[in-house]
Amino acid sequence: MPSEFALIARHFVRPTDHSELGIGDDAALIRARPGMELAISTDMLVSGTHFLPGTDAHLLGWKTAAVNLSDIAAMGGEPRWITLALALPEADEAWVAALADGFFECCQHFGVDWIGGDTTRGPLNLCATVFGEIPQGLAIRRSGAVAGDDLWISGTPGLAVLGLEALFGHLELAPEWQRTCLAALERPQPRIALGRALRGHAHAMLDVSDGLAGDLGHILESSGVGGTLDQAALPLAGPLAACGDAALALEKVLYGGDDYELIFAAPPAERAFLMQLAAELALPLHRIGVCETSPGLRLAMSDASLRPLRPKGFDHFA
Amino acid sequence: MPSEFALIARHFVRPTDHSELGIGDDAALIRARPGMELAISTDMLVSGTHFLPGTDAHLLGWKTAAVNLSDIAAMGGEPRWITLALALPEADEAWVAALADGFFECCQHFGVDWIGGDTTRGPLNLCATVFGEIPQGLAIRRSGAVAGDDLWISGTPGLAVLGLEALFGHLELAPEWQRTCLAALERPQPRIALGRALRGHAHAMLDVSDGLAGDLGHILESSGVGGTLDQAALPLAGPLAACGDAALALEKVLYGGDDYELIFAAPPAERAFLMQLAAELALPLHRIGVCETSPGLRLAMSDASLRPLRPKGFDHFA
Structure with missing residues (x-):
């Protein structure tokens, strides 16, 4: 040996x-x-x-x-x-x-x-x-979001956890999505070029390791603001196509975790820059909500109703 | 929870x-x-x-x-x-x-x-x-020892492993040494002040985590030299008093490990500086041997015979 x-x-x-x-x-x-x-x-x-x-x-x-x-x-x-x-x-x-x-x-x-x-x-x-x-001085912390900021997320959260559940045999994925979901789980791509490009543009940022809602909750709480996500703006199409269940897709996008996408807050004046950046990096950036003074996290449903979201990520001791 | x-x-x-x-x-x-x-x-x-x-x-x-x-x-x-x-x-x-x-x-x-x-x-x-x-440039690496350098060690290696073996019930320590051996095992003191003071004075250095002979072997091998230790110069008194067995004390000083003392090579011109430093730091520094061109590690016994030492430290997979 x-x-x-x-x-x-x-x-x-x-x-x-x-x-x-x-x-x-x-x-x-x-x-x-x-x-x-x-x-x-x-x-x-x-x-x-x-x-x-x-x-x-x-x-x-x-x-x-x-x-x-x-x-x-x-x-x-x-x-x-x-x-x-x-x-x-x-x-x-x-x-x-x-x-x-x-x-x-x-x-x-x-x-x-x-x-x-x-x-x-x-x-x-x-x-x-x-x-x-x-x-020096340009690091993007979690605590800098302000009311009025847009909330953005990169890529396609939710695929990794679908890949994991398919491995466990808990669900069956559409055949053409199996490889994509497994790749998201097994070969995550750190968004380094995106993170660097956001210096001086994003007010606050985290990577989504514990789930979108949970990690967004950390940003909002440490920034002293709240937020509302727009269901219609969430990148649900991929997870929905992969699992064929709209409610499950929404659950996995919000709470899945293991995504390693970047979630960040940026002022509306940055929208044009961010759309341009998404094109340059060939990486989708989704504007999924807004920061507000009212604390907590809400989801604006397509019927215009508001649903409170528990901002709860993965907890190893829960 | x-x-x-x-x-x-x-x-x-x-x-x-x-x-x-x-x-x-x-x-x-x-x-x-x-x-x-x-x-x-x-x-x-x-x-x-x-x-x-x-x-x-x-x-x-x-x-x-x-x-x-x-x-x-x-x-x-x-x-x-x-x-x-x-x-x-x-x-x-x-x-x-x-x-x-x-x-x-x-x-x-x-x-x-x-x-x-x-x-x-x-x-x-x-x-x-x-x-x-x-x-910048002043780090003391393991690879800088040259033939003619003295070999030094700080403190009292061997006590920690005696403390461990006493905990296991493998041996009984002299009552007045129990506390010292346990402290060596459980509250090791990193030799930070010594390490800093040796910048520009020591040619090569390691801390003794895997045993004196093993870690010295790393210095000698990476420096492309060999060495001879002088049995009479080894700090055997403490371990001997603690365990009452000269052969065991020698074994533990050479191969014990978990000591976190510093072992280093320095030219003879540094002797006066090092004795002064030992006094200032209230930390014994023992000149225990010399570096030589002939590869390998030897122990010069008190009867003037030479005993080859396996330069073997602790190996987690051995």
Whole structure:
């Protein structure tokens, strides 16, 4: 069985592009560029909680990197460096190699240096910490939304959770949507170009990891405002086509989670810029509601009635 | 049962002293001081592998921070920021509160801002990532030792593993040493002041987490040199007094691990400086051997014979 040091040497030590020192010493060494501050985020993925025990190792590696990069995107940052600590029940070298390849593929794709790690024995657990650069003072926090702002979301939330439920056998997806939903679940795309482009345009932003309503609730609460979503403006078409059930599609778009799309508040004066940006990035941006002074989150139904939305995301201890 | 968000809000959100933004958004924000580079290290502690399942939560919190800070000390850095991700089998709030208090106590003691975290459900696992500042170019790597350098170690390696074996009931310690050995195990002191003071003086350095011989082996191998340790110069008195067995004391000093002392190579011209430094820091520094061109690691016994030492540290998959 390969030793811990051999495993690290063979699979974790990858070329770095913009670091002073990568994996192999007590610590890695990096230098932020002048005028930049660092955004730092850490995420832990646990077998059985965040992914199914038999998940393909390469896809799991990709996702572990991607969900961390998404947190930097959500601040308007450019992810530049990442570390990965890993607890493994056994030293299954083929599995570790595939995981490392998937992790590295995502890092490379987004220009991120993999600079540090730790491997140890234990129940399967992956913990990545990512560092991004943002010009000083330009980070987009969750707390900056004001009444009158539009609420926007990128892409197609709801597909990932439909993919997950199909894997569990809880529902059957339309055949032509199976691949798209699984890709949303297994190979999420952090919206880094979008996040960067929103610096100076968005007032507040989060990535949707716990569900649209829940993460929007965090923005509204920390900004001291409320909001109303327009049912007719929600991107329901994809999830509806995938599952064939309008009520289920609405539920999954609002509460699904694991989407890694960006939800943000921006003033109406930014609408033209945002439509232009969506075209440039070939990424749909949906204007789904407005911020208001009245606290809480509401859904304006197509019959003009208002339905209160519980702003509740996924809670690991609920 | 408290929610994940309530747990974070109540126990993880602590005042920060030198950070732009702490816990509570997608990412924390920090700025390195001008002329500084960042040293980054991540360590994962797993129940049953790194600590006993019933370990006191406050002590575990301290140790989780301390072993990470030690990696920054070993580069000659000043630890400034840290994140903690946590998988918990259940939301036992009293346990989480004690863990967070111990972690924060260590951070505060060493001037480190606790800026980020993640809590999730899963088998108990603690993953901290620490960021330290070092003036650009002054980091002390493992690879800089040259033939002719003295080899030094701080403090009293071997006590921590004696404490662990006493906890397991594998041996009985002299009563007056029980507390010292347990403190070495449960409240390790990262040698931050020593590490910083060695900038520009030590050629190579590591912290002793996997055992003196193993970590020294890493220095020698990556520096392309060998070394001989002098048995008579090893700090054996403490471990010997604690366990009453000379052969066992030698074994534990060389191979014990979990010590978090600093082992370093420095040219003979630094001897006077180092003796002065030891006095200033009230921390013993032991000159235990020399670097040589001949590869490998040897122990010069008191009868002048040479014994080859396997430079083998702890391997989680061995």
